[in-house]
Structure formats: structure tokens, C-alpha cells
Amino acid sequence: MAEAHSAVAFSFAITHEGFDINYDHEVLNLVLSSGVRSWKKRVARARNGIRNGVYPAHIQSLWLITAIALGLHFAGYQAPFNLTNKILVYLPSNTMNWQITACFLTALTVWLSICFTMRYTLKLLLMYKGWMYESRAPGSRVSLPTMLWVGVVRVLSSWNKPGLYSFQGSLPRLPLPSVHDTMTRYLRSVRPLLDDENYERMQGLANEFEQTIGKKLQRYLLLKSWTSTNYVSDWWEEYVYLRGRSPLCVNSNFYGTDAIFMNLTNVQSARAANVISLLLNFRRLIEHQELQPIMVQGMIPLCSWQYERTFNTVRVPGLETDRIVHYRDSNHIVVLHKGCYYKMLIYYKGRILRPCELQVQIKEILESKATPLEGEEQLAALTAWNRSKWAEARNTFFSYGPNHIALRTIESAAFVLSLDDEPFEFDLKRPELLDSFGKKLLHGNGYNRWFDKCFTVCVGNNGRVGFNAEHTWSDAAIASHMWENLIIDDIESDGYDETGNTKGIPEFTPPTPTRLHWDLKPCLPQIEEATICATKLINELDLRILVHQEYGKGFMKKCRLSPDAFIQMALQLAYYRDAGRFSLTYEASMTRLFREGRTETVRPCTIESSAWVKAMENPNTTNDERVELLKKACDRHQLGYQDAMCGKGIDRHLFCLYVVSKYLEVDSPFLNEVLSEPWRLSTSQTPHGQTPKMDLKKHPNCISAGGGFGPVADDGYGVSYIIAGENLIFFHISAKNTCPQTDVHRFSKNICQALADIRSMFEQHMKDHPKPAKSITNGVSK
Numbered sequence: 001m002a003e004a005h006s007a008v009a010f011s012f013a014i015t016h017e018g019f020d021i022n023y024d025h026e027v028l029n030l031v032l033s034s035g036v037r038s039w040k041k042r043v044a045r046a047r048n049g050i051r052n053g054v055y056p057a058h059i060q061s062l063w064l065i066t067a068i069a070l071g072l073h074f075a076g077y078q079a080p081f082n083l084t085n086k087i088l089v090y091l092p093s094n095t096m097n098w099q100i101t102a103c104f105l106t107a108l109t110v111w112l113s114i115c116f117t118m119r120y121t122l123k124l125l126l127m128y129k130g131w132m133y134e135s136r137a138p139g140s141r142v143s144l145p146t147m148l149w150v151g152v153v154r155v156l157s158s159w160n161k162p163g164l165y166s167f168q169g170s171l172p173r174l175p176l177p178s179v180h181d182t183m184t185r186y187l188r189s190v191r192p193l194l195d196d197e198n199y200e201r202m203q204g205l206a207n208e209f210e211q212t213i214g215k216k217l218q219r220y221l222l223l224k225s226w227t228s229t230n231y232v233s234d235w236w237e238e239y240v241y242l243r244g245r246s247p248l249c250v251n252s253n254f255y256g257t258d259a260i261f262m263n264l265t266n267v268q269s270a271r272a273a274n275v276i277s278l279l280l281n282f283r284r285l286i287e288h289q290e291l292q293p294i295m296v297q298g299m300i301p302l303c304s305w306q307y308e309r310t311f312n313t314v315r316v317p318g319l320e321t322d323r324i325v326h327y328r329d330s331n332h333i334v335v336l337h338k339g340c341y342y343k344m345l346i347y348y349k350g351r352i353l354r355p356c357e358l359q360v361q362i363k364e365i366l367e368s369k370a371t372p373l374e375g376e377e378q379l380a381a382l383t384a385w386n387r388s389k390w391a392e393a394r395n396t397f398f399s400y401g402p403n404h405i406a407l408r409t410i411e412s413a414a415f416v417l418s419l420d421d422e423p424f425e426f427d428l429k430r431p432e433l434l435d436s437f438g439k440k441l442l443h444g445n446g447y448n449r450w451f452d453k454c455f456t457v458c459v460g461n462n463g464r465v466g467f468n469a470e471h472t473w474s475d476a477a478i479a480s481h482m483w484e485n486l487i488i489d490d491i492e493s494d495g496y497d498e499t500g501n502t503k504g505i506p507e508f509t510p511p512t513p514t515r516l517h518w519d520l521k522p523c524l525p526q527i528e529e530a531t532i533c534a535t536k537l538i539n540e541l542d543l544r545i546l547v548h549q550e551y552g553k554g555f556m557k558k559c560r561l562s563p564d565a566f567i568q569m570a571l572q573l574a575y576y577r578d579a580g581r582f583s584l585t586y587e588a589s590m591t592r593l594f595r596e597g598r599t600e601t602v603r604p605c606t607i608e609s610s611a612w613v614k615a616m617e618n619p620n621t622t623n624d625e626r627v628e629l630l631k632k633a634c635d636r637h638q639l640g641y642q643d644a645m646c647g648k649g650i651d652r653h654l655f656c657l658y659v660v661s662k663y664l665e666v667d668s669p670f671l672n673e674v675l676s677e678p679w680r681l682s683t684s685q686t687p688h689g690q691t692p693k694m695d696l697k698k699h700p701n702c703i704s705a706g707g708g709f710g711p712v713a714d715d716g717y718g719v720s721y722i723i724a725g726e727n728l729i730f731f732h733i734s735a736k737n738t739c740p741q742t743d744v745h746r747f748s749k750n751i752c753q754a755l756a757d758i759r760s761m762f763e764q765h766m767k768d769h770p771k772p773a774k775s776i777t778n779g780v781s782k
Contacts, residue, residue, distance in 0.1 A: 044287075057119075061114075065114075070103045079106045084102045172593075179215070220660045232652045241322075248383065256466060274495045294481070305595070309326045313327070314410075331347035340376065341379075375527045379447065390530070424437045442710070453470060480690065544734075546752070547728075565633075567723070571681065591652075608637075609637065611632075680713050682712040682718050704722070706722030706724070714738075718734040
């Protein structure tokens with residue numbers, strides 16, 4: 001128990017000679033500085049809370065209105081509604097001081113009225129979603145209502161520089177669709193998947209549900225939509241994530257890669273140090289609310305609620321349901337290297353350590369001759385285990401003693417850093433290297449990633465980095481924003497010298513990282529079982545990262561099609577050729593136009609997309625017919641995406657109705673069948689360009705390959721893609737190699753062929769229908 005004694009900073013005892021007080025100056029100073037830092041953060045949070053509460057008004061405008069109120073009163077004029085004199089009646093006297101007090105209270109009343117008027121005006125304006133459906137085709141005109149709306153919103157949203165959470169009080173609630181509208185959309189979405197007989201049966205189930213139990217369930221859901229900030233998000237987090245009992249590894253966690261076309265340094269310790277520093281700077285921006293909220297078209301804010309849990313967060317396993325624990329502050333990270341765990345302080349002597357000081361600490365870990373204790377190297381496999389089994393082991397072996405202290409150190413860390421002993425490689429001529437890169441980030445060896453933690457930063461021994469993130473605390477867009485910000489800052493900060501090490505000289509010797517102490521002998525059987533399960537899970541997964549360089553969004557825009565719709569149609573064609581049938585397809589879209597919004601499902605397999613796919617496989621269909629069918633399919637997909645973003649989706653509404661039915665213990669054959677349908681093709685686009693600092697013209701190689709995830713269904717594919725440039729697309733394709741129907745290499749070839757066929761189709765169409773050249777006469781275009 002030596003580690004327990006070293007943790008005692010103060011001891012007090014009564015002896016026969018009197019009082020005996022022992023204390024450690026250094027530890028007490030750390031405690032004191034931590035307390036001061038905590039109070040500074042509380043004051044900053046209170047100040048930001050006031051600023052966000054009155055946004056879009058300025059706090060400083062209160063003093064202007066106070067000056068006006070004083071001027072009016074002492075010049076003999078009345079304030080609005082004679083407020084000053086009415087307030088004076090209730091004050092003790094009419095002296096100068098009390099008159100000034102009355103003027104201030106009048107100004108405060110007027111100021112708050114103006115603040116809340118501006119705030120709720122903005123909230124009403126943000127409820128309007130007509131702008132989403134405006135045509136973006138060249139030459140199309142924006143409607144007058146949208147033009148007027150844009151003008152007012154632009155003024156209000158740019159009136160004052162917003163903080164990260166300034167718009168939270170102005171964002172509208174997610175609207176609840178009617179049961180009839182959801183049934184109509186659902187039946188339309190499954191039409192290409194069902195034959196006539198099964199479609200008629202499903203129509204009957206849907207109509208029966210709408211006319212009977214659906215009305216009752218909708219009333220309860222309507223009540224929830226009135227009383228909660230978002231009628232979906234809390235249930236989605238609990239029932240989709242926290243109550244899931246499957247291992248997080250592969251099944252839930254996702255990964256992100258480095259900017260693969262550049263290598264800033266080959267020194268592992270230097271890259272790790274700079275990444276830690278940049279991530280801590282990003283944490284500071286979040287804590288101080290200095291990170292600018294993402295604005296669609298520069299004026300429409302997205303919900304920033306998910307950023308709060310980016311750091312200092314862990315998913316704690318439970319026997320029946322897990323829970324998310326977020327720590328208000330953390331002054332350390334945990335580093336995992338060669339099976340050993342280290343606590344590494346990042347805040348010392350009143351400030352965050354600089355990269356050159358962090359590199360000293362990382363070097364100490366890399367050069368350490370320490371060997372892991374028995375069971376320590378495979379310990380993290382517990383986080384890749386069945387959640388109930390991990391919870392049982394945690395309650396039994398990690399609730400007291402050194403194991404409890406060490407586990408709490410990991411769970412309360414800002415994040416986990418894994419220093420790997422192998423390189424993360426990329427070579428266009430050897431695509432298997434990038435596949436291996438992705439697999440190392442998605443699951444590693446099953447026990448060198450702490451899958452419960454908000455995210456684990458992985459650093460290869462060649463200086464390349466990536467991350468593995470837990471999914472409950474946020475959607476991929478938040479982690480993607482953090483990572484994109486890190487990559488561009490890592491380039492622009494120019495933080496490496498000619499030898500590849502960090503620049504600068506340490507001002508002092510940073511604190512030495514300390515080993516975490518464990519007593520793992522009692523739980524060795526559990527660790528061994530978890531390791532076997534994690535290894536089996538990893539061995540069953542195939543991952544292929546496809547680099548498509550033939551064309552990108554440049555050609556898609558030339559075709560006047562949405563790049564996302566373009567790729568989704570290519571995936572539909574590729575899957576049809578791969579499986580010989582259509583399948584229920586999942587595409588994630590965001591609902592962050594609403595407060596606490598997360599995601600909604602877009603169903604890319606539509607009547608229009610299936611008609612186009614069949615036309616592509618029919619040799620009797622003309623090229624012009626195929627082009628027209630593709631345009632219709634893309635338009636339908638775009639409409640479905642817009643509906644999902646505007647709260648008119650299908651699946652979240654049905655999910656919440658299903659949850660209500662379970663609470664009421666009411667059985668619904670329709671909901672049971674709908675919620676059990678497998679998503680054999682699960683897709684997601686990784687957002688790109690979320691930070692305004694991203695300038696590909698200035699830094700053309702500053703392109704991340706995006707990230708990926710495991711397949712949702714055992715007999716399906718998981719496909720993540722990022723449209724990285726005018727001529728570059730990355731596809732991350734995953735599947736189970738235990739399923740004879742799926743093959744990631746075959747599917748990647750089908751994707752390439754589908755994209756090539758679409759390009760050939762449009763090139764032929766452009767050749768057959770050339771645009772008339774503009775003739776210029778005397779400077780006037782005819």
C-alpha cells in the first residue's frame with residue numbers, strides 16, 4: 001500500500017507529547033493550486049452563463065441604457081411607462097442615492113426586456129426551415145420570404161460575437177411529426193424492398209397502428225416533447241447506447257486517421273507532445289466557450305451541446321445499463337505503453353505544460369525499462385468485453401484498494417494516450433498498409449485502447465497519429481471537428497525543429513509520470529476471458545480503406561448533383577451488384593438545427609434510386625433515360641436528407657413510439673417488425689471543413705482520410721466516406737469475414753466500378769448534349 005501512503009498530504013495525531021502534524025508542502029501546493037484553478041473556472045462559467053443568457057444582446061449595453069435612464073430622470077423627462085417614479089414609491093426615501101438606484105432598476109428592466117425580445121425573436125426565426133428547401137440550381141431565384149428571413153437572421157446572429165453556447169437558448173425544439181406523415185414516409189421508403197404481397201401486408205399493419213394504438217402512443221410522446229428539451233436525445237442515448245450489452249470495440253466505437261499525405265515528424269515523442277498540447281488548447285476553448293459555434297451558411301447556428309463532454313468523460317459499465325460520467329476538470333492524462341499505465345500531469349506550477357516539457361515526460365515513458373504486471377498488459381480487454389460481464393468484474397475487483405485508485409485515475413483523465421510500438425503507414429502503391437492503419441485505430445490488438453474513455457489518441461512509432469472514440473458522448477461530427485482543428489493547428493504552429501523534435505526549451509523539469517499500481521491476480525481469469533473475446537471479435541472483422549482519386553466533388557458539381565446524393569446512388573448500385581438485391585440502407589444525418597439534436601436516419605434506398613439501378617443493369621435503357629432517372633433519384637435523396645434535418649424523419653419518431661409502447665407494456669406488431677429490420681448497408685459521411693482555418697489551397701496535403709466504424713449487421717457492410725477534395729474520396733468499408741455473403745474487397749471493386757459507370761454515363765451525356773457556346777458581340781453576351 002505504498003501508493004496509498006504517498007497520496008497522504010496531511011496527517012494529524014495526538015501523542016503524549018501533544019499534537020503531531022505532518023504534511024507535504026508540494027502536495028498541499030498542488031491541492032491549493034487545483035482549488036484556485038477550480039474557482040477561476042467557476043467564475044468564468046458564471047460569467048459565460050450571464051453572457052449566453054442575454055445573447056444576442058451585449059452585456060455592456062446595460063451601462064448605456066443605465067446612462068440614458070439617469071440622463072432622462074435628472075433632465076426632468078420620464079422613463080418608459082414612468083418606471084423610475086413607480087420604483088421610487090417602493091424605495092425607503094427619495095434621496096440622490098435611491099434615485100440612482102431607481103434609475104438603474106429601470107434600466108435593468110428595459111435592458112432585460114430588450115434582451116429577451118431579441119432572443120425569442122431569433123428563436124422564432126430559427127424555427128423557419130423554408131430556406132432548406134430553396135433550389136440551389138444555377139439561375140434559380142430565392143423566394144421573397146426567405147430573402148427577408150435571411151436579412152433579419154443575419155443581423156441578429158452577427159449582432160454580437162457568440163460564445164460556444166450562446167445560441168443554445170435560441171435554438172428551437174425538435175418538432176414531433178404526426179403519425180400519419182411518418183406512416184406515409186415509411187411505406188414509401190420500404191416499397192422497393194417488398195414485393196406486392198408483403199407491401200400490402202405492411203400497409204395493413206401501418207394503417208391498423210395509425211388508427212388504434214398509434215394515437216395513444218403519440219399523445220404520450222407529444223407530452224414528452226412539451227416537457228423535455230428534445231424528445232429523442234435522452235432516450236436515444238440510454239436505449240441505443242447505454243443499455244447495449246455488446247462490446248464497444250468494433251460494435252460502437254469509431255476511429256479517425258491522420259492527414260496521410262504529409263508527415264510532420266518521425267519522432268514519436270515530439271508528435272505525441274504536440275498533439276497533447278493542441279488537444280488541451282481545444283479543451284480550453286471549450287471550457288472558456290471561446291470556440292466559435294458552427295454556423296450553416298455563416299448565420300444559422302448548430303447545437304453545441306455535445307462539446308461539453310469531449311474531454312474528462314468516461315462510459316462506466318453497469319449490470320443492466322451503463323452511465324456517462326463527466327468530470328468538471330482534470331489535470332492529468334493516462335499514457336499506455338508496452339502494457340504499462342502511467343499518470344502524466346499536464347498542469348504544473350500554475351500553467352499547462354508546453355510541448356517541449358510534455359516531450360520530456362513522453363521520452364521518460366518511452367525509455368522506461370518497466371515491464372507490465374501479470375494481467376496488466378491485457379487489462380484494457382475488459383473494456384472490449386460484454387458490458388454486463390465487465391460491470392460485474394468492475395464491481396468485484398475494482399471497487400476498493402489500489403485497483404479502485406488506478407481505475408479512477410484512468411476514468412478521470414482528460415483522455416488516454418497510447419504509444420504504440422508499430423508504425424502507422426500509408427503508401428498508395430500498397431493499399432494494405434492503409435487498411436492496417438485503420439484496423440489499428442478501430443480496435444488495435446484488443447487491449448491497447450481504453451474503449452470506455454471519451455477517446456484514446458494513438459501514436460505510431462513513426463509519428464503518425466489517429467484516435468479511437470466512444471460513441472455515447474457525441475456523434476462523429478464533434479470528434480471530427482476536434483481532429484480537424486488539431487491537424488490544421490499542428491501544421492500552422494510549426495512546432496518541430498529540423499531534427500523533428502518540439503521547439504523550445506523547458507523552463508523547469510516537468511513532473512515525472514508515475515506508474516499506476518494494480519493488484520490483478522484475483523481477476524486474471526476475467527482478463528483472460530475478455531482477451532479471448534476481444535481477439536475473436538477482431539479476427540472476424542475485415543476493413544478496406546479505398547482511396548478514389550479518379551474524381552471527386554468537382555465532377556459531381558459539374559453534373560449539377562449533390563455530392564452526397566451522388567455517392568449514395570453509387571453505393572446503391574454497388575450493393576445491388578454485390579448482393580443481387582436491394583437492402584434497407586442507413587445514412588446518418590444531423591438534427592443539430594434543434595436544441596440537443598443528434599442524428600436522424602436518411603433512407604437512401606428509394607423508389608427512384610431502385611428504378612435508376614435497374615435501368616443501369618438493363619441494356620435496353622438509353623443513356624439519356626439513365627441520366628434522367630439518376631437526377632430524379634438524387635433529388636428524392638436530397639429531399640429525404642432535408643426532411644431528416646428539419647425534424648421530419650422516419651426512424652427516430654418510430655423509435656420513440658416504440659419506447660413509449662414498452663413503458664405502457666403495449667404490444668405493437670407494426671413497431672416490433674419495423675424496429676427489428678436489419679440495416680445491411682450502414683453509411684455515414686464524415687464532415688469536412690468544419691473549422692474556417694482549414695484552407696486546402698494553402699495546405700493542399702492537409703487532408704485527413706476520415707474515419708470508419710464496424711458493420712451494424714453481421715451480414716452487412718459499414719461504409720464511411722469523406723469527400724476530401726475536388727478529386728479525392730476515401731471510403732472505409734467494414735464487414736464480418738465470417739459471413740459468406742460479404743467481402744470488403746469485392747464491394748470496394750463494385751464501388752469503383754459504379755463510380756466509373758456513372759462518370760462514363762455523364763461524359764457520354766455531355767458529349768451528346770453539348771452546352772451552346774456564348775457568342776460575344778460588342779461586349780454583350782447573346
